[in-house]
Amino acid sequence: MALRNILTEGNSTLNKVCRPVTAFDERLATLIDDMKDTVVHANGVGLAAPQVGVLRRVVVVDLGEEIIELINPRILEQEGEQDGLEGCLSVPERYGLVKRPRKVRVEAQDRHGDWYEYEGEDLIARCFCHELEHLDGHLYTEKAYRMLTEEEYEELMNQNAEDGE
Ligand code: NI
Numbered sequence: 001m002a003l004r005n006i007l008t009e010g011n012s013t014l015n016k017v018c019r020p021v022t023a024f025d026e027r028l029a030t031l032i033d034d035m036k037d038t039v040v041h042a043n044g045v046g047l048a049a050p051q052v053g054v055l056r057r058v059v060v061v062d063l064g065e066e067i068i069e070l071i072n073p074r075i076l077e078q079e080g081e082q083d084g085l086e087g088c089l090s091v092p093e094r095y096g097l098v099k100r101p102r103k104v105r106v107e108a109q110d111r112h113g114d115w116y117e118y119e120g121e122d123l124i125a126r127c128f129c130h131e132l133e134h135l136d137g138h139l140y141t142e143k144a145y146r147m148l149t150e151e152e153y154e155e156l157m158n159q160n161a162e163d164g165e
Contacts, residue, residue, distance in 0.1 A: 020072050082125070085148075
């Protein structure tokens with residue numbers, strides 16, 4: 001397992017549509033394991049393969065108790081609405097306000113090709129939507145109805161630092 005370099009906004013790989021995974025092989029397993037290491041190391045909630053330069057439909061999401069792998073994921077159902085702050089490892093030091101469904105049901109394969117369903121609410125639902133959009137070449141900044149100003153960002157960081165004490 002190893003850390004992968006995270007691409008940032010402006011790199012054209014982030015704007016490309018990813019291809020489905022067809023080979024459930026050792027190479028895929030290594031990619032997934034590296035992505036899990038990378039998202040934990042970067043303190044992220046989720047990470048999509050194009051963010052590490054691989055144009056395949058692979059996402060990892062940290063649910064807290066475990067990090068799940070979503071291969072060829074798609075949203076089956078969504079309901080409700082939530083409005084809140086969103087960030088992205090590929091858009092460092094910025095946050096924006098984005099409206100998302102409150103609850104999302106996703107279907108995806110694991111590294112062996114077996115299909116599973118996952119249900120996410122609140123932050124996880126937001127994360128599912130955000131990460132799946134990466135696979136189609138979209139960043140949340142396109143969806144944000146407002147990005148935080150530099151002052152608001154500083155304030156948020158100070159708040160988080162205090163909360164962490
Ligand atoms: Ni992101």
